[in-house]
Amino acid sequence: MSRPLRERLHDVIYQHDDPAERAFDVVLLIAILLSVLVVMLDSVSWISTRYGAELRVAEWTFTVLFTIEYVARLWTAKQPLRYARSFYGIVDLLAVLPTYLAVVFPAGRFLIALRVLRVLRVFRILKLARYVSEAAVLNTALRASRYKITVFLATVLSIVTVVGSLMYLIEGPDSGFTSIPQSIYWAIVTITTVGYGDTAPATPQGKLLASVLMVLGYGIIAVPTGIVTLELDRASRLPAVRRPCRGCGVEQHDADARYCRYCGSEL
Secondary structure, eight states: OOOOHHHHHHHHHHOOSSHHHHHHHHHHHHHHHHHHHHHHHHTSHHHHHHHHHHHHHHHHHHHHHHHHHHHHHHHHOSSHHHHHHSHHHHHHHHTTHHHHHTTTOGGGGGGGGGGGGGGGGHHHHTTOHHHHHHHHHHHHHHHHHHHHHHHHHHHHHHHHHHHHHHHHHHHOGGGTOOSHHHHHHHHHHHHTTOOOOSSOOOSHHHHHHHHHHHHHHHHHHHHHHHHHHHHHHHHHSOOEEEOOOTTTOOOEEETTOOBOTTTOOBO
C-alpha cells in the first residue's frame, strides 16, 4: 500500500536521508542563495536600471516558490503551530513576507536579504557533525578566554581614555579634538590601526603621542589572537588518560598516543 501524499511530502521536506530528500535540500539552498543574489544585484543602480524587469520577475518567482514551500511545511508538519513558532519557522516566514510588504512599502523588499538566514539549515540538512563539533571547540575556547579578554578590553579602554584626554589637552579644538569623547574616538581609531583620517594631530607633541599609540596598536592587536589561539589548542586536545610507559614510567598520555612523548617507548 502506498503511503499518503502528506507523509511522503513530509519526509522529503523534513528528512535528509534518501537521495530525493537530499536533492530537495540542495535545490532549496541553491534557490535561497540565488534569491539573495538577485536582491543584492538589484541594489546596484546600473544593474537595476538595465535589468530591473528581469530581477523583479526573478524575485517574485523565488517568493512564490518559497511561499509554496512554507505552506507545504505547515501542511505536512506534525505540529504546525509548533513549527510556525520555531526559529526556522519564523525565518521561513520572514523569507517571503518582504516581497509582499514591498507592494505597500517599496523599500521593504531589500529585507529579502534575510533569506540568507535560511542557509543555517545546512547544518541540519547535510548533517555536518564535524563542523558542529568544531564549533563546540571554538565555543569552549571563547568561554575559557572571556575573563582574559575582559581584562584586555578594560586595559585598552583605559589606554584610549588616557591618551584621548592627553590629546585633547595637547591639540585642542583647533586640530579637531573638540572634546574628550571626540579625542577618545580618535584614539580608538588609531590604536585599532583603522585610521579614518577625519581627525589628525598637528603639533609635534600630538604627533609623538600618536606615533606611540600607533606602535602600541600593533602589539595590542596580537593579544586577543594569542589568548584565543592558546585556548583553542587546549580545547582541541584529547584528554590525557592513565597509560603507564614501560620505559620511563610516566603515566599520563594523550588518548590517541601510541608512543611515550618523553622516551619514545611504545605504549
